[in-house]
Amino acid sequence: MAKKKTKKKTRIKDNYSYKEMDMTFGGAKDMQTMYKLAKLTGYSDPNLDDAFKKFEDINKQYSAIKNVPDRFNHFFAQKGWIAFETLSFDLMEKCVKLAEAGKPKEAEDALIEYFTDRDRISFLVTRLNNVQEFRPRRTLMLNALEDHFSGRYHASVPLFLMLIDGFVNDVEQIGFFADKVKLDVWDTIAAHSSGLSAIQKILNKSRRKTTEDEITLPYRNGILHGRDLGYANVNVSAKALSTLLALRDWADAIKKGKKGVNKEFVPPTLEESAEQIASSLEGLAENQRQSEYLNNVWKRRDITVGEDMPAKGELSEYEEETPEKAVMQLLEYITARNYGKLAMMLEFNRKYETVGKLAGKLREVFEGKKLVDYKLVNGYDNASAISEVETELIFEREEDGKQVTDNRTFRLMYQDEEGNPIPRGYKKAEWKFMFDFRNIEYIDFRNIEYIDFR
Structure with missing residues (x-):
């Protein structure tokens, strides 16, 4: 009997955009080698010298940017937090480092602090209110946020859950908590299979037993059906808000036409690679020129x-x-x-x-x-x-x-x-x-x- 093939688990760092960037950095490394050879023949460009000096640092920064979302979901998705495009990268990186150091409680404390700070999430709230399908919900959103920031979690949590379900329904004609909803979107962070799809399965769990025990996840069925009576706490409210804000990046990807796409990355031809390398080098040189301007000319x-x-x-x-x-x-x-x-x-x-x-x-x-x-x-x-x-x-x-x-x-x-x-x-x-x-x-x-x- 033939073995059933299992679908290979993908990672966020395998996204199309990251593969393109991998190719770009690989090309830049090749160009750096070529430039070193050219210098032996007498060719030199001060801007390129400075740009290549900073290249290794840039490469390290990119490596962190590429790997942190996967690590974040690995540690926190089952706890109710997922990575998404507009979530602070510094926050995600900090939480991953804390988790890797055996301090998951401190990491969750940092996440809760972030999602209970008006100023820090105002940008994300504004972006969500800009989405056409969400605009009719602005007043409810303002009420839910005021309850959330004031510690009235008994009121904020049900509102966030209703906003989540209705918003997704208006975008996809099927609610977030429906069993058949498909939330994966190509080349995204929020809508990666380890993101919204994973969190939907957790929040949509059946909760058939009435309990007064405090919960830490916004279980939709238990809360709205009156079974999970211990839901009114900052953990549950902050995680529901986080999921709602992540849906903004999901909706944005759908509006960009990424839904249903399954485009595989195809390495560029030699000619395309040469053009890409040239463009990358010019970009590095331009960054260096801007850096010189900032250091020597620009003043606050x-x-x-x-x-x-x-x-x-x-x-x-x-x-x-x-x-x-x-x-x-x-x-x-x-x-x-x-x-x-x-x-x-x-x-x-x-x-x-x-x-x-x-x-x-x-x-x-x-x-x-x-x-x-x-x-x-x-x-x-x-x-x-x-x-x-x-x-x-x-x-x-x-x-x-x-x-x-x-x-x-x-x-x-x-x-x-x-x-x-x-x-x-x-x-x-x-x-x-x-x-x-x-x-x-x-x-x-x-x-x-x-x-x-x-």
Whole structure:
């Protein structure tokens, strides 16, 4: 009797994208060898010398990036945590090192600390709210988050579980907890077979016995059917939130057309390899040029509004290529209701099919309210390509003229024509706003504080 063939277990590091990068690094190593031979004949390039000096460090960093997601799922998937694209790599690496050192409790403590910190997960929450199928659930999400951060886990856990199931149902027409759901998506981390599919099987376990014992996993059936009565704790709530946020990366992969793909990696031809090596070397040289600029030219600015620039002035009064001028330009567009120009300044406009569609959404966001006054309050450089500008905005409700002051911080990234962040002043580029304007819809004209996950 012939033996039944077992399907080979795949790893995240076997993903198509990683195999491409493996080939790129292999080609760079070959080119490094060729360059050493060329130097024997008298050829030399200082930029390449510096680039190759850093190559080994870059290769080590890549090796960690490639291996950590598999190690993370190995240690934590059965405990309710999975790796996903937008989860902090430093956090995953830290947790893996703790687990390898025999300290899994400390690792889980770090994960819980991360998923109970408003500031740390605000970016992930904003990305989730940007998904079309999730938008009708924004109010429920805000309520669930407020319960979660306030320690009301009896309320947050059922809401997170309902949000998980409904969101997946709207994307795939079958719920997350359905037995026949298929969550694997090609060339992904979150939707790898060791990720969401594994966690779904755990959370969907049958729980037929009523118990008051405290549980540490968000068992859907036991919680929503009233059998697992000891569910209201931070472990369960944080893990349910983590799964929900991982589904954002799953949905993103589906929208990119990766669902149902099973493309095998095919090594490039000799000509393709030569082109890839040349491109890699130019990339290394470009990184070196940027590094030299950062070390010798770029400086973090000490900005004082009212001294270095006016709180509110004409555009010509602000220095060219600065984030402050970009903010003043953006506020002029809002005042003039020029939503087309406004849309072009947003970093996330490429997620929409056209600038016109984004402009239409912005028109809805600002409907019934207008920006009647504004001023700069503070500005600071977070990094070479990222700055934040604090503003004070005054909105007026059109139906009755009532006004409200909105203190809002704009986060900007300096990007080249391909959307890559570059150091301010390195070359001509554009400031793009990493900001979701939709929370402006919820401005409360009674001057009561509103929830804002910027």
